[in-house]
Amino acid sequence: MHYVESGDGEPVLLLHQTPRSWTEYLDVLPLVGARHRAIAMDTLGYGASAKPEGPHCVERFADGVGDLVKALGLDRFHLVGHHTGGVIAVEVAARFQDRVASLMLSATAFVDDEKRGGTKGHGRIDHVDPKPDGSHLRELWDRRRGYYRQGEEAALTRYVIDALTVLDRVEEGHESLRRYAMEPRLRHITARTLAVCAPEDHYSLPSLAKFAAALGCETRVLSGGHVAAPEQVPAEFARTVLEWVGRSHDPGPGPGVM
Template sequence: MTTFGYAATPYGQIHYAECGAGEPVLLLHQTPRSWDEYREVLPLLGGTRRAIAMDTLGFGNSARIAEHSIEAYADGVLALAEALDLGSLALVGHHTGGVVAVEAAARAPELVSRLVLSSTPLVDEQARARRRDAPAIDAVAERPDGSHLSELWNRRAPFYPLHLLTRFVRDALAVWPEVEDGHRAVSAYRMEERLGLIRCPVLCVGASADPFAFPELARLTVRLPYSTSAVIEGGMVPLEHQAEQFATIVEEFLCS
C-alpha cells in the first residue's frame, strides 16, 4: 500500500509518497511532474525496500520556493532525507530529477550509497549554450479562451501515450505559471563541476524512444566515475510508460 505524508523542513513542508520497508530509495521526478510519475514504480520497488517518491520543492504539493534552481531542489532532497532519518540511501532521478540527484550526491557523498540517473542530460558549457536560445518546452501564454491548455497538451502529445497526458497536464497546472522554471534551472546548472565529486556506484539508464535524453546517455556515462549504463528499448519520456522495466533494472542495480 502506498501511503502519503508531509515532512517539516527549513524550506517548508515537503510532500512524499512511500511504499514498503527496509533500505531506503528516494525517487526524484522530472519537470513539471510530481511523485505521481513513480505511481507504478513505488509498489514494485516497495516489495523489497522502502521506496519514497517526493514532490520536489516548488512542485506537486510541496512548498513553493522563491527561486528555482537545481541547488534549491537538492536542498529539499537532503532536508527530506534528514527529516525522515533515512541515513544512507539510494537516489534515483528521471530527467530533471536526475540532474537534482547529481547535485545531491555531489554535495553529500557520505549519504548517497548508489545513484540511478534515468534519461538525464549532461549539462555542460556546450549544453548550456545550446539551451540558451532554444524554444520553451512547456511555457505557453495564458489566453482568455483557454486555448493555452490545448497548446500545453499538444506540445507533449508526440512524446506521451494518450493515457499519460492527462497526468502530465494535471501536474503542470499544479505549478502554473511556473511550469517552465524547472527547465530553466536545468539549463543554468554547471553539472561538469559536480560530477567528479560523486563517490558511489552510478547506473545511467536510457530510454531508446526519448529523442531528447537518449543521445546524452553515452556522453554522461563516460563523464562519471564508477558508472555503468542500461537501455530500455522502446522507453519514452514519461517514466510511467516503462515502469516495470525500469523497476527491474533499478532493483538489480541496487542488489548488485
C-alpha cells in the same frame, strides 16, 4: 516537503522530472516498494511541496531533497532521478557522497558548455499563455502528446495536472537545469552509478556516453519509452532500479569500474 512512500527496508528515493510530481512514479512506487522503502517526493516548488518565491535553481532543489532526507532520518539511501530529477540527483550525490548507496540517472541531461549555451533545439518546452476560452489546456496537452503513445492518455493527463499547478513558473525547472555547473560536481560523486535512457528519448540518449566517460559508469538503454519512461515502461523501470540497488550487496567491482 510532500512525499509518498511504499514498503519497508532500505530506502530508495525517487526524484521526478519537471514540471511533474511524484505521480510520475505512480506505477513504479509499489513495484520498488515490494522489496524496499520506496519514497517518491515532490521537488521543492512542484506538486504538493512548498512553492517558495525567488528563482529556482538545481542547488535549491537539492536543498529540498536534503531537508527531506534529514526529516526522515535517512542515514544511507539509494537515489534515482529522471530527467531534471537526475540532474538534482547529481547534486545530491555530490553532497551526500558515501551516504548515497547507489545512483541511477534516468534520461539525465549531461549539463556541459554545449547544454548551457542556449536553448537551441529546445525553445520553451511547456510554456503556454492562459486564454479566456481555456484553449491553452489543449495547447498544453498537444505540446507533450508526441511523447506518449496511444493508450497512455492517463499519464499525459497527470502531466497536464502537474503543469497547471505551476503554470506561471512552468519553464523554470528547465531553465535552472541549463544554468547548472555540473562538471565540477561529478568528481565528488562516490556512489556506484548507472545511467539509463529510453530508446525514443533522443533529447537525453546522447548523454549516456558523456556520463560513461565522466564517471566510468555503466549505461543501459531500456526496451521502450520516451520522456515519460517511468510511466510508459514501469515494470522494466522498476526492475532496473531493483537490479541496480541489489548490486550494493554484491562484492563486485567498486564505483567507477565498468
